[in-house]
Amino acid sequence: MRAVAHLLDAIKLWEEYYKTTLSDAYVRVGKETTMWNVWSRDRDWNIWDILRFHWEQTGWLCYYDHNPSLTDGLEPREAGLLGLFFTDQDGLRSPILKRGQIWTFNKTLACSAQDQAGHSRQVNAITKLFESIKPWASSSWQGVIEARIYHLRFSTDPFLQALITAWHWGKYICPGTISCTNRLTQGQLWLPRNARDMLRNILNKLRLGQRVCIVHKVPMPIVDKDTWYISGVGMSPNHGQRFL
Incomplete structure (x- = not known):
């Protein structure tokens, strides 16, 4: 069967890349290790049990067929391999x-999709994120809880994951x-006031069809004067700890 052969080729390619x-x-790096939070199937099932269950429950099984290097940039690194299979419901x-462990974005930057389908999907996903943040919750316990929910859910889309990783900071x-500049300007690195400020401005630019990049590390590549650059680095609201 051609579909099965294609899937097996993708698995082989990704496993060879991640060694x-x-x-x-x-x-x-994927299995839930906190015993009090482990369902029976998460404790006892292997990956094929999980994938088969997902297929039976949804009727489909989505996986990437692109070069695995395009999504390489997670911590821990092997998490990139587990991102081969994904659900696209939201x-x-x-x-x-990914059953419970926390993964983080670990690349210099990630930029918004330039193809129409990817762009529309990102706009819709970020709109849902933005709508879930209460205007009064940018520094409250409610805001932290909301951010943590998405932080645990994760995204195999590098741009969306860069945004999720940046979302929970108390201070950028x-x-x-x-x-950085405190005024959003094309070709310069902008420093958001808070998560809601960051999401709102990213959405505004994406809805205008413009390119946005979220920066997490140095050195930055050559700056494009027509691109909006946003800092995704911050300090923990609980510990004042800096993360890069």
Whole structure:
């Protein structure tokens, strides 16, 4: 069967790139390890049980067929392999094989999609994120809880995950030695006031069909004067700890 052969080829390509197997990566970085929070199937099932259950429940099984290097940039790194299979019900493209452990975006930056389908999906997903943040909750416990829900859910879309990773900061700062501007300007790195401010401005620019990049590390690549750059680096609202 052509479909099965194509799937097996994709699995082989991704496993060779990450130099590990899906099963081993799941045990190390995907499986829920907190026993009080483990369902029976998460404790006892292997990856094929999980994928089969998802297929039976939804009627479909989505996976990427592009070069795995395009989505390489997560911490822990093997998490990138587990992002091969995803669910696309909410536009976030959450990984099916992520059961509880926290993964984070670990690249210099990620930019919004330039193709129409990807652009529309990102706009819809970010709109839902923005609508879930209460105007009064940017620094409250409610805002932290809402951000954590999405932080745990994750996204295999690099741009959306860069945004989710940046969402929960209590205070934004400039990455490394780069200087930021407090006024959103094309071709310059902008420092958001809070998460709601960040999401609102990203949405506004995407709805105008413009390109947005979220920056997490230095050094930055050559700046495009027609692109909007936003700092995704911040300090924990609980510990005042800086993350890069």
